Amino acid sequence: MFVILCSLQSTAYPFCNLAGLFVLNAPGVMSNSPSFSPLRIIRFHGDWLLNLRSVKVFMKIIKLSSARLPMPKDLLPLQTRENMLKSTSEFLARNASGLPLDPEANMGIRSSSYQKLVRRIEALESLFDKHEISKSPLIEQKLKVLHMKQELTAKIKSIKRQMRSSTELAFKDELKARKRVLRRLGYATSDDVVELKGKVACEISSAEELTLTELIFNGVLKDVKVEEMVSLLSCFVWQEKLQDASKPREELELLFTQLQDTARRVAKVQLECKVQIDVEGFVNSFRPDIMEAVYAWAKGSKFYEIMEITPVFEGSLIRAIRRLEEVLQQLILAAKSIGETELEAKFEEAVSKIKRDIVFAASLYL
Incomplete structure (x- = not known):
């Protein structure tokens, strides 16, 4: 977009520039800005030279004029620019308002929404004029x-x-990476259709679902006794780390080793699929500290007896067993969703063995 820029430049002070007048080769642009005011010849410490030149600029249009001034095709000759400046100055002198463009009268806009906006603007301007801040210096x-x-x-x-x-x-x-994990482990197809393992994992929310689902489908939970299964599941709900915890008995330690191997395999698959994970940290998050205590509780021992087996606090152990019961309830639903009636019955039996006495009392003060 080509415009005429009128500026005054001092021979004594070449760094001083005073913007004068912009004229668009389109419907005129008028503004209250000094940059759009008629050219004013100012004398300041010497002679000022009138410097007219054609430049290409980008500006924000504030108002449109209904008048359009024709411009010569060639603005390079000095005489042409002077004539253009003269005609523009004369126009602005005769039309101080710049003949603003009226959308209704000049453009034929009859939209009701436009009229509502105009009335809204007029109302706001009226309110502003009445406000005391409008008179503020x-x-x-x-x-x-x-x-x-x-x-x-x-x-x-x-x-x-x-x-x-x-x-x-x-x-x-991250979503793409985790979807790759599910495909690699057989939880979903390449078309994102949930497989049988995926249905089981969907039912589990109170424990690490991938590792637990892998244990189920590997037959680890089906091939052990109910008490041993409950003891193994306690590793999913126990988060605290005990320094002087005793090792579980041999058969329980063997189950815990299987759990660690499964967790390591799951973690490595996630790492290969670009999921950020610390493999050993993930494996070590499963703790065997209360396996013996939970095993004894499932066998029918009294609460004071299992407290002699483990150095954990009573409240911590009670919370862990309650969480364990919650995991078992989810496993019951998971087994039911895939039609594993035998495994479902085993989980229900496990719930009946641990859900008793003071651990599940409504209040410890009763």
Whole structure:
């Protein structure tokens, strides 16, 4: 878009530039800005030279004029530019308002929504004129502060959108990686159809579902006694780390080794699928500290007797057994969803063995 830029430049002070007048080769643009005011010849410490040149600029259109001034095709000759400046100055002198464009009269806009907006603007302008701040000498300064606030608010919103976009992108990559894990382990097909193992894992939310599902489908839980199974499942709900915890008996330790091997395999698959995970840290998150105590509880021992087996606090052990019962309830639903009636009955028997006495009392003070 080509415009005529009129500026005054001092021979004594070449660094001083005073913007004069912009004229678009389109419907005129009028503004209250000094940059759009008629050219004023100013004398300041010497002679000023009139310097007219054609430049290409980008600007924000504030108002449109219904008048259109024809411009010569060639603005390079000095005489042409001077004539253009003269005709433009004469037009602005005769039409101080700039003949603003009326959308209804000049463009034939009869939209009801436009008329509502016009009335809304007029009402707001009327309210502003009646407000005491409109008479304030600091109105320009306050408006600048308001505009700065609006710009900062817009920047904040833009940055937040960028942050959300970046976060969504990160989650998208993680989602793809986890979907690869599910396909590798046989929980879903390449078309994202949930397989049998996936249905079981969907029912488990109170324990590490992938490792637990692998144990189920590997037959580990089916081939052991109910008490041993409950003891093994306690490793999924116990989070505390005891320094002086005794090792479980041989058959329980063998089960725990199988659990560790399964957890390590699951973690390695996740690592290969670009899921960020510490393999050994994941394996060590399963603790055997209360296996003996839970085994004894499932065998029918009294609560004070199992407290003599393990150094954990009473409240911690009670919470662990309660969480264990919650996991077993989810496993019952998981077994039912795949039609494993034998395994379902085994889980129900495990619930009946541990859900008793003071551990599941409504209040410890009764």
